[in-house]
Amino acid sequence: MHDIVQQASNFINLDAAQLIYLFLVGFVGGLVSGFIGSGGAFVLTPGMMSLGVPGLVAVASNMCHKFPKALVGSIKRAKYGQVDVKLGVVLGISAEAGVLYGAHIQESIKKTFGDAGSNLYVSVAFVVILAVVGGFVLRDAWKTYRSGNSNEEEKVTKLARWVQSVNIPGTMVYFKALNARISVLFTIPLGFATGMLAATIAVGGFIGVPAMIYVLGAPSIMASATELVIAFVMGLGGSFKYAMHGLVDIRLAMVILGGSLFGIQLGAIGTTYVKPFMIKVVMGVIMVIVLFSRALMVPVYLGQLGLIQPLEAMTVKILKNTSFMIMIFALGLGAFIVLRAMWQGRRAEQRAAQEAFEHANG
Amino acid sequence: MSANNQTTKKKPYGAAILMGLVSAVLYSVLLMNQDIANKYSGLGGLYAFLPILIAFLFSYIHGSFTGHFWTLLGVEASQKKKEVK
Numbered sequence: 339m340h341d342i343v344q345q346a347s348n349f350i351n352l353d354a355a356q357l358i359y360l361f362l363v364g365f366v367g368g369l370v371s372g373f374i375g376s377g378g379a380f381v382l383t384p385g386m387m388s389l390g391v392p393g394l395v396a397v398a399s400n401m402c403h404k405f406p407k408a409l410v411g412s413i414k415r416a417k418y419g420q421v422d423v424k425l426g427v428v429l430g431i432s433a434e435a436g437v438l439y440g441a442h443i444q445e446s447i448k449k450t451f452g453d454a455g456s457n458l459y460v461s462v463a464f465v466v467i468l469a470v471v472g473g474f475v476l477r478d479a480w481k482t483y484r485s486g487n488s489n490e491e492e493k494v495t496k497l498a499r500w501v502q503s504v505n506i507p508g509t510m511v512y513f514k515a516l517n518a519r520i521s522v523l524f525t526i527p528l529g530f531a532t533g534m535l536a537a538t539i540a541v542g543g544f545i546g547v548p549a550m551i552y553v554l555g556a557p558s559i560m561a562s563a564t565e566l567v568i569a570f571v572m573g574l575g576g577s578f579k580y581a582m583h584g585l586v587d588i589r590l591a592m593v594i595l596g597g598s599l600f601g602i603q604l605g606a607i608g609t610t611y612v613k614p615f616m617i618k619v620v621m622g623v624i625m626v627i628v629l630f631s632r633a634l635m636v637p638v639y640l641g642q643l644g645l646i647q648p649l650e651a652m653t654v655k656i657l658k659n660t661s662f663m664i665m666i667f668a669l670g671l672g673a674f675i676v677l678r679a680m681w682q683g684r685r686a687e688q689r690a691a692q693e694a695f696e697h698a699n700g
Numbered sequence: 701m702s703a704n705n706q707t708t709k710k711k712p713y714g715a716a717i718l719m720g721l722v723s724a725v726l727y728s729v730l731l732m733n734q735d736i737a738n739k740y741s742g743l744g745g746l747y748a749f750l751p752i753l754i755a756f757l758f759s760y761i762h763g764s765f766t767g768h769f770w771t772l773l774g775v776e777a778s779q780k781k782k783e784v785k
Contacts, residue, residue, distance in 0.1 A: 349742065402751055402755055406763070409759055410759050413763075581741070584741065584743055589730060589731065589734055591751070595759065599759070600769065610777040683778065687780070
């Protein structure tokens with residue numbers, strides 16, 4: 339607790355350049371979040387720490403910008419009929435429990451193995467989960483693209499069909515995103531895993547969105563929009579918990595929010611122009627690139643724990659900087675794909691409208 | 701057809717300017733009173749409601765402004781409105 343108080347009193351001074359940097363990173367993070375339902379946090383938290391913000395304050399402030407951003411994004415996407423509020427709230431509540439349990443595990447690891455052990459745990463979780471889930475999502479998007487069926491409605495997976503067919507009396511709930519009744523006994527572990535991942539790597543959506551698509555059978559567009567509701571529920575609870583300890587730097591949170599609200603509106607608009615498989619493309623690309631970023635740091639932490647020969651200070655510095663640059667690249671590339679897909683969709687629609695107009699008057 | 705709709709639709713200039721001004725005032729007040737913001741944010745306990753309420757307030761005001769901002773620039777959702785289901 340003493341550490342916490344010390345960290346809270348350590349809110350940094352912000353100059354104009356730092357404000358612009360936070361605003362811009364917020365914008366790009368918001369753009370990606372508006373499109374795929376999550377993302378940005380993995381750059382924002384280390385980004386704040388690179389300015390000298392203590393780790394816990396960075397995590398708390400990131401969370402305090404996340405829930406209002408997710409609120410605005412989910413309202414926007416609800417207007418397009420893409421949000422299943424019930425599914426989001428049900429998953430969000432179990433995700434909240436996952437956040438608390440994930441944070442508890444983090445604390446235990448930190449107490450036993452120190453900072454290096456905690457960092458190693460986070461990096462290994464990143465690498466393993468992103469390799470398995472990210473690889474699967476990207477492969478699925480690639481298969482859809484190659485098959486030439488990207489315009490067709492997405493097929494519900496065999497697993498999701500089975501989940502939707504299981505009837506456990508007293509636990510069945512209808513969800514409009516699935517157009518089916520499923521047992522909450524399936525949603526609880528998925529929400530819990532989303533929360534645990536959010537507490538570990540800050541981006542629960544990397545589990546939540548694929549789980550809704552492949553395990554529950556939601557369309558990609560609805561899964562990514564509903565993830566914003568989960569992020570709101572999780573973020574609100576998490577922010578309050580951190581704020582109780584005085585860890586939220588409201589200036590940081592609001593400046594990032596300033597940029598991210600411009601981004602999230604744009605990302606949400608973008609979803610109305612693109613083919614559904616583009617959600618999987620952006621998510622898969624970001625996940626796989628971020629995986630490499632975190633993998634670079636594994637030898638650093640192994641060295642700090644004495645499990646391998648410790649690396650030279652210069653090598654550690656190079657790996658750290660490269661890792662951070664790759665994360666920024668991942669977010670930037672994700673934003674580029676979103677904007678490009680949106681631009682192409684808009685142009686195609688304008689051309690079609692023009693042709694229809696000429697045809698009607700021709 | 702959609703092109704016609706877009707040109708005839710009234711742009712929300714008034715709402716955008718109003719929300720933009722209020723948003724600018726909110727950010728100015730926050731950034732010009734950083735010491736006070738830090739002091740109360742750092743207190744914790746029941747003061748936890750303060751950053752949460754600030755976040756809700758900013759999200760409503762600035763969120764409305766950013767929504768109108770893109771509309772004024774002509775960046776709007778697809779006319780097809782891809783409703784799923």
